Amino acid sequence: MNRLLNSIIENNRKWTKEGQVASYIPELSKVDSNLLGICISTLGGEEHCAGDSDTKFTIQSISKIVTLMLAILDNGKDYVFSKVGMEPTDTSFNSIVNLEIKDAHKPINPMINAGAIATVSMIAGKDSEEVFERILKFTRKISNNPNIGINDSVYKSEKETGDRNRALAYFMKGTGVLDGNVEEILNVYFKQCSIEVTCRDLARIGAMLANDGIMPWSGERVVPRDVARIVKTIMVTCGMYDASGKFAVQIGVPAKSGVGGGILACVPRRMGVAVLGPALDEKGNSLAGIKVMEELSKQLDLSIF
Ligand code: GLN
Secondary structure, eight states, rough: OOOHHHHHHHHHGGGGGBBOOOOEEEEGGOOTTOOOOEEEETTTSSSEESSSOOOOOOOOHHHHHHHHHHHHHHHHHHHHHHOOOOOOOOTTTTTTTHHHHHHHGSOOOTSSHHHHHOOOOOTTOOOOHHHHHHHHHHHHTTTTTTTOOOOOOHHHHHHHHHHHHHHHHHHHHHHSSSSSSSHHHHHHHHHTTTTTEOOOHOOOOOOHTTTTTTTTTTTOOOOOOOHHHHHHHHHHHTTTGGGGGHHHTTTTOEEEETSSSEEEEETTEEEEEEOOOOOOOOSSSSHHHHHHHHHHHHTTTTTOO
């Protein structure tokens, strides 16, 4: 397995030259675009990694699956999906257009920014600090890494320049989708996006989902099977934004990307997989990361379809 992963990384290194690192969050433009890493975490508890698998990067939108799980655990799926839709999007992850024209102003799904901001507003806590602490604690638990924290410079950078997310949030407040203090909700969202992880951490989250909500390393159930099923389904249909269809055809597993260059994928009943490649394609997904996933999926016959 290690030999296979090393050769996949080497075969696809050339693709790191093609995309662009995210620059709309200034701090992310400093990230090394040559990084490429992969980690696999199997349900039998084995871990295999290659390339830059222990390099830290910000989780960004991959945190949206963590907050979706928490929001459902706190409120039940019916309430969550009364506020946020479950349909794929045909526009970019930070688009505002569907909020105006579709589905009584409900964000179209929890994986786009508007939907994720609405989702985080439903997480329980006496104040925004407690809400974030719960998100961080849950992330540490499901990745089996108690040392996970946030990247402060990225957090500040997001907060300073996050006017597009502010626009989405205030629009949703105006249409009654979002309750509560908008700046505090956004503050939690900016912080959750700045959580620093490695491929190894994310592969373990993928393994927990692949194992229907039970952490393979301890046998402990963290989310009910139904919640794991919902999250995986939303990952297939919405996780790669308006490139989810192509990803499903070419790779065929539930996955979630982030503009930090990570992709978390999960192969039901087999393994969690995470890749890092900070140079992004025009949809905001890791360009080389998708190539790596494509080769891995072919070699190991991972597609669920
Ligand atoms: N923090 C990023 C944003 O809000 C997350 C987007 C992403 O990873 N696609 O714009």
